[in-house]
Amino acid sequence: xxxxxxxxxxxxxxxxxxxxxxxxxxxxxxxxxxxxxxxxxxxxxxxxxxxxxxxxxxxxxxxxxxxxxxxxxxxxxxxxxxxxxxxxxxxxxxxxxxxxxxxxxxxxxxxxxxxxxxxxxxxxxxxxxxxxxxxxxxxxxxxxxxxxxxxxxxxxxxxxxxxxxxxxxxxxxxxxxxxxxxx
Numbered sequence: 001x002x003x004x005x006x007x008x009x010x011x012x013x014x015x016x017x018x019x020x021x022x023x024x025x026x027x028x029x030x031x032x033x034x035x036x037x038x039x040x041x042x043x044x045x046x047x048x049x050x051x052x053x054x055x056x057x058x059x060x061x062x063x064x065x066x067x068x069x070x071x072x073x074x075x076x077x078x079x080x081x082x083x084x085x086x087x088x089x090x091x092x093x094x095x096x097x098x099x100x101x102x103x104x105x106x107x108x109x110x111x112x113x114x115x116x117x118x119x120x121x122x123x124x125x126x127x128x129x130x131x132x133x134x135x136x137x138x139x140x141x142x143x144x145x146x147x148x149x150x151x152x153x154x155x156x157x158x159x160x161x162x163x164x165x166x167x168x169x170x171x172x173x174x175x176x177x178x179x180x181x182x183x
Contacts, residue, residue: 019098054090067119
C-alpha cells in the first residue's frame with residue numbers, strides 16, 4: 001500500500017491548559033525565532049501575529065507572505081501554513097486562541113470569503129493600542145490567576161476584537177459602537 005503524506009494538525013490543548021496562548025516575541029524571548037522554520041501544518045485554533053517591527057516570512061494555503069514593519073496577520077483554523085523565518089530585530093506578539101473565544105461577529109469578518117487574507121500594514125497610532133492591550137493581557141496572565149485577571153484579559157480581548165473589526169473593515173473607531181456590535 002502506498003504511503004500517504006498527511007499534514008499534521010496542531011491542537012492548542014497540547015500546548016496550554018488555557019483557551020489561548022499569548023507570547024511576546026523579542027530579544028529576551030526568542031523561542032519562536034529559534035523554532036523557525038516550522039514544517040507545514042494546520043491548527044485547530046486561530047493564530048494572530050502582530051509585528052511591531054522587523055520582518056517575517058510564512059506560507060499560508062500555499063501562498064508566500066513576507067511582511068515588514070508594523071503589521072498584523074491571522075491564520076484561520078484548518079489553514080495549511082508554515083513559518084519560514086523572522087529577523088533578529090523582530091518584535092511583536094504571537095496569539096493562539098480557541099475559536100470559541102472569538103465573538104461570532106468578528107469570526108464572520110475573519111472568515112469572510114471576500115476578504116483578502118493578506119498581512120495588514122499598520123501605522124504607529126494604529127498598532128500602539130493593540131500592542132498595549134496585548135502587553136496588559138500578557139502581564140495579567142503572568143501574575144497569579146484570579147477572577148479579576150481573567151475578567152481583565154477577557155475585556156481586553158473584546159476590545160481588541162472590536163478594534164480589529166474596525167481596522168479590517170476600514171471604518172472609524174466608535175467607542176460606543178464596538179461593544180454594542182459585539183453583544
